[in-house]
Amino acid sequence: MNPTKVSELDRHRAEVTAELARHGWAEPLWLETTAEDPGVGMAKQAVSEGAELVFASGGDGTVRACAEGLMGTQVPMAILPAGTGNLLARNLKLPTALEDAVRTGVEGETRALDLGMIDGRPFTVMAGIGLDASMADSTSDGVKAKIGWLAYVGGLVKHLGDHPFQVTLCLDGRTTIRRRAMMVLIGNVGQLQGGLRLLPDAEPDDGRLDILILAPRTPMDWLRVVGHVMTRSQRYDRRAERYTAERAKIDVEPAVLHECDGDPIGLGSSMSIETRPGALLLRTPREKRG
Structure with missing residues:
Protein backbone atom coordinates (compact mmCIF):
# COMPACT_ATOMS: atom_id res chain seq x y z
CA MET A 1 0.00 0.00 0.00
CA ASN A 2 1.21 3.48 -0.92
CA PRO A 3 0.21 5.54 2.14
CA THR A 4 0.46 8.81 0.19
CA LYS A 5 -2.37 7.71 -2.14
CA VAL A 6 -4.85 6.74 0.59
CA SER A 7 -6.42 9.55 2.60
CA GLU A 8 -7.71 7.53 5.57
CA LEU A 9 -5.31 4.65 6.20
CA ASP A 10 -7.09 3.06 9.15
CA ARG A 11 -10.44 3.13 7.38
CA HIS A 12 -8.88 1.71 4.21
CA ARG A 13 -7.30 -1.15 6.14
CA ALA A 14 -10.57 -1.91 7.92
CA GLU A 15 -12.60 -1.92 4.70
CA VAL A 16 -10.17 -4.15 2.83
CA THR A 17 -9.85 -6.57 5.76
CA ALA A 18 -13.64 -6.75 6.16
CA GLU A 19 -14.18 -7.35 2.46
CA LEU A 20 -11.58 -10.13 2.42
CA ALA A 21 -13.24 -11.71 5.48
CA ARG A 22 -16.57 -11.74 3.61
CA HIS A 23 -14.89 -13.99 1.05
CA GLY A 24 -13.38 -16.28 3.70
CA TRP A 25 -9.86 -14.86 3.64
CA ALA A 26 -7.79 -14.22 6.76
CA GLU A 27 -6.52 -10.77 7.74
CA PRO A 28 -3.86 -9.72 5.22
CA LEU A 29 -0.25 -8.79 5.80
CA TRP A 30 0.08 -5.02 5.32
CA LEU A 31 3.29 -3.61 3.87
CA GLU A 32 3.62 0.13 3.23
CA THR A 33 5.78 1.57 0.47
CA THR A 34 8.38 4.23 1.21
CA ALA A 35 10.07 7.04 -0.70
CA GLU A 36 13.15 4.82 -1.01
CA ASP A 37 11.24 1.70 -2.07
CA PRO A 38 7.96 2.19 -3.98
CA GLY A 39 6.99 -1.46 -3.60
CA VAL A 40 9.60 -3.81 -5.10
CA GLY A 41 10.98 -4.96 -1.75
CA MET A 42 7.52 -5.19 -0.20
CA ALA A 43 6.26 -7.48 -2.98
CA LYS A 44 9.33 -9.69 -2.63
CA GLN A 45 8.84 -9.80 1.14
CA ALA A 46 5.20 -10.82 0.68
CA VAL A 47 6.27 -13.71 -1.56
CA SER A 48 8.97 -14.81 0.90
CA GLU A 49 6.38 -14.87 3.69
CA GLY A 50 4.12 -17.18 1.71
CA ALA A 51 1.56 -14.80 0.20
CA GLU A 52 -0.88 -16.46 -2.19
CA LEU A 53 -2.03 -13.12 -3.62
CA VAL A 54 -0.57 -9.60 -3.53
CA PHE A 55 -2.78 -6.52 -3.77
CA ALA A 56 -1.12 -3.34 -5.07
CA SER A 57 -2.95 -0.42 -3.46
CA GLY A 58 -1.80 2.80 -5.08
CA GLY A 59 -1.18 4.40 -8.45
CA ASP A 60 0.71 3.29 -11.53
CA GLY A 61 4.07 3.65 -9.78
CA THR A 62 3.01 1.29 -7.01
CA VAL A 63 1.62 -1.19 -9.51
CA ARG A 64 4.83 -1.07 -11.55
CA ALA A 65 7.01 -1.63 -8.48
CA CYS A 66 4.89 -4.55 -7.27
CA ALA A 67 5.00 -6.06 -10.75
CA GLU A 68 8.79 -5.88 -10.63
CA GLY A 69 8.83 -7.62 -7.26
CA LEU A 70 6.50 -10.36 -8.50
CA MET A 71 8.03 -10.73 -11.99
CA GLY A 72 8.62 -14.35 -12.85
CA THR A 73 7.00 -15.72 -9.68
CA GLN A 74 3.81 -17.75 -9.61
CA VAL A 75 2.14 -15.31 -7.20
CA PRO A 76 -0.60 -13.25 -8.87
CA MET A 77 -1.20 -9.55 -8.32
CA ALA A 78 -4.50 -7.73 -7.93
CA ILE A 79 -4.97 -3.96 -8.09
CA LEU A 80 -6.79 -1.62 -5.70
CA PRO A 81 -6.63 1.58 -7.80
CA ALA A 82 -5.80 4.64 -5.70
CA GLY A 83 -3.80 6.92 -8.00
CA THR A 84 -4.47 9.61 -10.59
CA GLY A 85 -3.94 7.65 -13.78
CA ASN A 86 -4.47 4.00 -12.84
CA LEU A 87 -3.65 3.30 -16.46
CA LEU A 88 -3.14 -0.46 -16.28
CA ALA A 89 -6.45 -0.81 -14.46
CA ARG A 90 -8.22 1.41 -16.99
CA ASN A 91 -6.75 -0.35 -20.00
CA LEU A 92 -7.85 -3.73 -18.66
CA LYS A 93 -11.22 -2.38 -17.45
CA LEU A 94 -10.54 -3.44 -13.87
CA PRO A 95 -13.05 -2.26 -11.25
CA THR A 96 -12.19 0.85 -9.26
CA ALA A 97 -14.68 0.46 -6.39
CA LEU A 98 -12.97 -1.21 -3.42
CA GLU A 99 -15.58 -3.94 -2.97
CA ASP A 100 -15.43 -4.97 -6.63
CA ALA A 101 -11.64 -4.71 -6.77
CA VAL A 102 -11.23 -7.02 -3.77
CA ARG A 103 -13.73 -9.47 -5.26
CA THR A 104 -11.77 -9.49 -8.53
CA GLY A 105 -8.63 -10.27 -6.56
CA VAL A 106 -10.02 -13.26 -4.72
CA GLU A 107 -12.50 -14.59 -7.30
CA GLY A 108 -11.21 -13.33 -10.66
CA GLU A 109 -9.33 -15.07 -13.41
CA THR A 110 -5.54 -15.15 -13.43
CA ARG A 111 -4.26 -13.67 -16.69
CA ALA A 112 -0.63 -13.90 -17.80
CA LEU A 113 0.48 -10.48 -19.05
CA ASP A 114 3.64 -9.28 -20.73
CA LEU A 115 5.98 -6.82 -19.10
CA GLY A 116 8.00 -4.30 -21.06
CA MET A 117 11.61 -3.73 -20.06
CA ILE A 118 13.51 -0.47 -20.44
CA ASP A 119 17.21 -0.94 -19.70
CA GLY A 120 16.32 -3.88 -17.46
Whole structure:
Protein backbone atom coordinates (compact mmCIF):
# COMPACT_ATOMS: atom_id res chain seq x y z
CA MET A 1 0.00 0.00 0.00
CA ASN A 2 1.21 3.48 -0.92
CA PRO A 3 0.21 5.54 2.14
CA THR A 4 0.46 8.81 0.19
CA LYS A 5 -2.37 7.71 -2.14
CA VAL A 6 -4.85 6.74 0.59
CA SER A 7 -6.42 9.55 2.60
CA GLU A 8 -7.71 7.53 5.57
CA LEU A 9 -5.31 4.65 6.20
CA ASP A 10 -7.09 3.06 9.15
CA ARG A 11 -10.44 3.13 7.38
CA HIS A 12 -8.88 1.71 4.21
CA ARG A 13 -7.30 -1.15 6.14
CA ALA A 14 -10.57 -1.91 7.92
CA GLU A 15 -12.60 -1.92 4.70
CA VAL A 16 -10.17 -4.15 2.83
CA THR A 17 -9.85 -6.57 5.76
CA ALA A 18 -13.64 -6.75 6.16
CA GLU A 19 -14.18 -7.35 2.46
CA LEU A 20 -11.58 -10.13 2.42
CA ALA A 21 -13.24 -11.71 5.48
CA ARG A 22 -16.57 -11.74 3.61
CA HIS A 23 -14.89 -13.99 1.05
CA GLY A 24 -13.38 -16.28 3.70
CA TRP A 25 -9.86 -14.86 3.64
CA ALA A 26 -7.79 -14.22 6.76
CA GLU A 27 -6.52 -10.77 7.74
CA PRO A 28 -3.86 -9.72 5.22
CA LEU A 29 -0.25 -8.79 5.80
CA TRP A 30 0.08 -5.02 5.32
CA LEU A 31 3.29 -3.61 3.87
CA GLU A 32 3.62 0.13 3.23
CA THR A 33 5.78 1.57 0.47
CA THR A 34 8.38 4.23 1.21
CA ALA A 35 10.07 7.04 -0.70
CA GLU A 36 13.15 4.82 -1.01
CA ASP A 37 11.24 1.70 -2.07
CA PRO A 38 7.96 2.19 -3.98
CA GLY A 39 6.99 -1.46 -3.60
CA VAL A 40 9.60 -3.81 -5.10
CA GLY A 41 10.98 -4.96 -1.75
CA MET A 42 7.52 -5.19 -0.20
CA ALA A 43 6.26 -7.48 -2.98
CA LYS A 44 9.33 -9.69 -2.63
CA GLN A 45 8.84 -9.80 1.14
CA ALA A 46 5.20 -10.82 0.68
CA VAL A 47 6.27 -13.71 -1.56
CA SER A 48 8.97 -14.81 0.90
CA GLU A 49 6.38 -14.87 3.69
CA GLY A 50 4.12 -17.18 1.71
CA ALA A 51 1.56 -14.80 0.20
CA GLU A 52 -0.88 -16.46 -2.19
CA LEU A 53 -2.03 -13.12 -3.62
CA VAL A 54 -0.57 -9.60 -3.53
CA PHE A 55 -2.78 -6.52 -3.77
CA ALA A 56 -1.12 -3.34 -5.07
CA SER A 57 -2.95 -0.42 -3.46
CA GLY A 58 -1.80 2.80 -5.08
CA GLY A 59 -1.18 4.40 -8.45
CA ASP A 60 0.71 3.29 -11.53
CA GLY A 61 4.07 3.65 -9.78
CA THR A 62 3.01 1.29 -7.01
CA VAL A 63 1.62 -1.19 -9.51
CA ARG A 64 4.83 -1.07 -11.55
CA ALA A 65 7.01 -1.63 -8.48
CA CYS A 66 4.89 -4.55 -7.27
CA ALA A 67 5.00 -6.06 -10.75
CA GLU A 68 8.79 -5.88 -10.63
CA GLY A 69 8.83 -7.62 -7.26
CA LEU A 70 6.50 -10.36 -8.50
CA MET A 71 8.03 -10.73 -11.99
CA GLY A 72 8.62 -14.35 -12.85
CA THR A 73 7.00 -15.72 -9.68
CA GLN A 74 3.81 -17.75 -9.61
CA VAL A 75 2.14 -15.31 -7.20
CA PRO A 76 -0.60 -13.25 -8.87
CA MET A 77 -1.20 -9.55 -8.32
CA ALA A 78 -4.50 -7.73 -7.93
CA ILE A 79 -4.97 -3.96 -8.09
CA LEU A 80 -6.79 -1.62 -5.70
CA PRO A 81 -6.63 1.58 -7.80
CA ALA A 82 -5.80 4.64 -5.70
CA GLY A 83 -3.80 6.92 -8.00
CA THR A 84 -4.47 9.61 -10.59
CA GLY A 85 -3.94 7.65 -13.78
CA ASN A 86 -4.47 4.00 -12.84
CA LEU A 87 -3.65 3.30 -16.46
CA LEU A 88 -3.14 -0.46 -16.28
CA ALA A 89 -6.45 -0.81 -14.46
CA ARG A 90 -8.22 1.41 -16.99
CA ASN A 91 -6.75 -0.35 -20.00
CA LEU A 92 -7.85 -3.73 -18.66
CA LYS A 93 -11.22 -2.38 -17.45
CA LEU A 94 -10.54 -3.44 -13.87
CA PRO A 95 -13.05 -2.26 -11.25
CA THR A 96 -12.19 0.85 -9.26
CA ALA A 97 -14.68 0.46 -6.39
CA LEU A 98 -12.97 -1.21 -3.42
CA GLU A 99 -15.58 -3.94 -2.97
CA ASP A 100 -15.43 -4.97 -6.63
CA ALA A 101 -11.64 -4.71 -6.77
CA VAL A 102 -11.23 -7.02 -3.77
CA ARG A 103 -13.73 -9.47 -5.26
CA THR A 104 -11.77 -9.49 -8.53
CA GLY A 105 -8.63 -10.27 -6.56
CA VAL A 106 -10.02 -13.26 -4.72
CA GLU A 107 -12.50 -14.59 -7.30
CA GLY A 108 -11.21 -13.33 -10.66
CA GLU A 109 -9.33 -15.07 -13.41
CA THR A 110 -5.54 -15.15 -13.43
CA ARG A 111 -4.26 -13.67 -16.69
CA ALA A 112 -0.63 -13.90 -17.80
CA LEU A 113 0.48 -10.48 -19.05
CA ASP A 114 3.64 -9.28 -20.73
CA LEU A 115 5.98 -6.82 -19.10
CA GLY A 116 8.00 -4.30 -21.06
CA MET A 117 11.61 -3.73 -20.06
CA ILE A 118 13.51 -0.47 -20.44
CA ASP A 119 17.21 -0.94 -19.70
CA GLY A 120 16.32 -3.88 -17.46
CA ARG A 121 13.58 -1.98 -15.60
CA PRO A 122 10.05 -3.40 -16.08
CA PHE A 123 6.99 -1.37 -17.02
CA THR A 124 3.35 -2.41 -17.18
CA VAL A 125 1.92 0.46 -19.23
CA MET A 126 4.39 2.58 -21.22
CA ALA A 127 7.91 3.93 -21.38
CA GLY A 128 9.09 6.81 -23.45
CA ILE A 129 11.53 9.57 -24.22
CA GLY A 130 11.08 13.23 -24.99
CA LEU A 131 7.76 15.04 -24.73
CA ASP A 132 5.87 12.53 -22.56
CA ALA A 133 8.75 12.29 -20.07
CA SER A 134 9.03 16.09 -19.85
CA MET A 135 5.26 16.34 -19.39
CA ALA A 136 5.35 13.86 -16.51
CA ASP A 137 8.32 15.62 -14.93
CA SER A 138 6.52 18.99 -15.02
CA THR A 139 3.31 17.73 -13.44
CA SER A 140 3.29 17.90 -9.64
CA ASP A 141 1.61 15.35 -7.39
CA GLY A 142 -0.23 18.17 -5.66
CA VAL A 143 -1.90 19.37 -8.85
CA LYS A 144 -2.73 15.78 -9.84
CA ALA A 145 -4.39 15.25 -6.46
CA LYS A 146 -6.58 18.32 -7.05
CA ILE A 147 -7.69 17.98 -10.66
CA GLY A 148 -6.71 14.43 -11.64
CA TRP A 149 -5.41 13.56 -15.11
CA LEU A 150 -6.16 17.08 -16.41
CA ALA A 151 -3.02 18.16 -14.56
CA TYR A 152 -0.98 16.57 -17.35
CA VAL A 153 -2.42 19.05 -19.87
CA GLY A 154 -0.50 21.89 -18.22
CA GLY A 155 2.69 19.84 -18.29
CA LEU A 156 2.15 19.09 -21.97
CA VAL A 157 1.57 22.71 -22.95
CA LYS A 158 4.82 23.73 -21.24
CA HIS A 159 6.84 21.52 -23.56
CA LEU A 160 5.10 21.83 -26.93
CA GLY A 161 7.82 24.29 -27.94
CA ASP A 162 10.72 22.01 -26.99
CA HIS A 163 13.33 21.34 -29.65
CA PRO A 164 13.07 17.99 -31.47
CA PHE A 165 15.88 15.46 -31.22
CA GLN A 166 17.50 13.06 -33.65
CA VAL A 167 16.45 9.46 -33.02
CA THR A 168 17.72 6.20 -34.49
CA LEU A 169 15.42 3.26 -33.83
CA CYS A 170 16.45 -0.35 -34.51
CA LEU A 171 13.58 -2.86 -34.39
CA ASP A 172 14.24 -6.56 -33.73
CA GLY A 173 17.79 -6.13 -35.02
CA ARG A 174 16.55 -5.74 -38.59
CA THR A 175 14.74 -2.48 -39.35
CA THR A 176 16.46 0.86 -38.73
CA ILE A 177 14.47 4.10 -38.70
CA ARG A 178 15.94 7.60 -38.43
CA ARG A 179 13.76 10.58 -37.60
CA ARG A 180 13.82 14.03 -36.05
CA ALA A 181 11.18 13.56 -33.38
CA MET A 182 9.50 15.11 -30.36
CA MET A 183 8.68 11.82 -28.64
CA VAL A 184 9.11 8.07 -28.87
CA LEU A 185 6.56 6.08 -26.88
CA ILE A 186 6.72 2.33 -26.25
CA GLY A 187 3.53 0.72 -24.97
CA ASN A 188 2.44 -2.55 -23.46
CA VAL A 189 -1.11 -1.14 -23.55
CA GLY A 190 -2.43 1.75 -25.61
CA GLN A 191 -4.66 4.09 -23.60
CA LEU A 192 -3.48 7.22 -21.81
CA GLN A 193 -5.26 9.59 -19.43
CA GLY A 194 -8.66 10.81 -20.54
CA GLY A 195 -9.27 7.74 -22.68
CA LEU A 196 -6.77 8.87 -25.35
CA ARG A 197 -5.58 5.83 -27.31
CA LEU A 198 -2.16 6.60 -28.74
CA LEU A 199 -1.50 2.94 -29.52
CA PRO A 200 -4.89 1.51 -30.57
CA ASP A 201 -3.56 -1.95 -31.47
CA ALA A 202 -1.53 -2.56 -28.30
CA GLU A 203 -2.39 -5.73 -26.37
CA PRO A 204 -0.76 -6.66 -23.03
CA ASP A 205 -0.40 -10.35 -23.85
CA ASP A 206 0.63 -10.52 -27.52
CA GLY A 207 4.37 -10.81 -26.87
CA ARG A 208 5.11 -7.54 -28.65
CA LEU A 209 5.47 -3.86 -27.84
CA ASP A 210 3.83 -1.06 -29.82
CA ILE A 211 5.91 1.98 -30.68
CA LEU A 212 4.86 5.51 -31.62
CA ILE A 213 7.23 8.08 -33.13
CA LEU A 214 5.76 11.57 -32.88
CA ALA A 215 7.42 14.02 -35.26
CA PRO A 216 5.37 17.19 -35.88
CA ARG A 217 7.33 20.24 -37.07
CA THR A 218 4.75 23.02 -37.35
CA PRO A 219 1.53 24.03 -35.55
CA MET A 220 -0.42 22.61 -38.48
CA ASP A 221 1.45 19.32 -38.03
CA TRP A 222 0.28 19.23 -34.42
CA LEU A 223 -3.31 19.63 -35.55
CA ARG A 224 -2.87 16.76 -38.00
CA VAL A 225 -1.33 14.60 -35.25
CA VAL A 226 -4.28 15.31 -32.96
CA GLY A 227 -6.70 14.37 -35.74
CA HIS A 228 -4.71 11.23 -36.53
CA VAL A 229 -4.81 10.13 -32.89
CA MET A 230 -8.41 11.10 -32.16
CA THR A 231 -9.75 9.26 -35.21
CA ARG A 232 -7.45 6.26 -34.55
CA SER A 233 -6.43 6.48 -38.17
CA GLN A 234 -4.55 3.51 -39.60
CA ARG A 235 -3.18 5.49 -42.52
CA TYR A 236 0.57 5.97 -42.64
CA ASP A 237 1.61 9.41 -41.43
CA ARG A 238 5.25 10.33 -40.99
CA ARG A 239 4.25 12.76 -38.21
CA ALA A 240 2.82 9.90 -36.12
CA GLU A 241 4.33 6.55 -37.13
CA ARG A 242 3.46 3.28 -35.38
CA TYR A 243 5.48 0.07 -35.33
CA THR A 244 5.59 -3.18 -33.34
CA ALA A 245 8.58 -5.20 -32.17
CA GLU A 246 9.73 -7.69 -29.57
CA ARG A 247 12.80 -5.58 -28.84
CA ALA A 248 14.19 -2.22 -29.84
CA LYS A 249 17.35 -0.17 -29.48
CA ILE A 250 16.90 3.60 -29.41
CA ASP A 251 19.70 6.18 -29.74
CA VAL A 252 19.07 9.91 -29.50
CA GLU A 253 21.04 13.12 -29.96
CA PRO A 254 21.13 15.14 -27.76
CA ALA A 255 20.30 13.29 -24.53
CA VAL A 256 16.63 13.59 -23.51
CA LEU A 257 14.52 12.70 -20.49
CA HIS A 258 13.25 9.12 -20.14
CA GLU A 259 10.13 7.92 -18.29
CA CYS A 260 8.82 4.56 -17.13
CA ASP A 261 5.10 4.19 -16.33
CA GLY A 262 4.83 7.94 -15.85
CA ASP A 263 7.88 8.34 -13.59
CA PRO A 264 10.88 10.27 -14.99
CA ILE A 265 14.05 8.15 -14.77
CA GLY A 266 16.69 10.62 -15.93
CA LEU A 267 18.41 11.87 -19.05
CA GLY A 268 19.90 9.44 -21.52
CA SER A 269 21.16 9.13 -25.08
CA SER A 270 20.23 5.46 -25.57
CA MET A 271 17.78 2.88 -24.29
CA SER A 272 17.19 -0.83 -24.81
CA ILE A 273 13.60 -2.08 -24.91
CA GLU A 274 12.28 -5.63 -24.89
CA THR A 275 9.21 -7.59 -23.88
CA ARG A 276 8.95 -10.37 -21.31
CA PRO A 277 5.94 -12.43 -22.40
CA GLY A 278 3.70 -13.71 -19.60
CA ALA A 279 6.00 -12.39 -16.86
CA LEU A 280 3.16 -11.00 -14.70
CA LEU A 281 0.14 -12.85 -13.38
CA LEU A 282 -2.77 -10.46 -12.83
CA ARG A 283 -6.26 -11.06 -11.49
CA THR A 284 -8.94 -9.76 -13.84
CA PRO A 285 -12.77 -10.00 -13.70
CA ARG A 286 -14.05 -13.43 -14.59
CA GLU A 287 -15.60 -13.35 -18.03
CA LYS A 288 -19.25 -14.25 -18.38
CA ARG A 289 -19.69 -17.15 -20.74
CA GLY A 290 -22.96 -18.03 -22.36
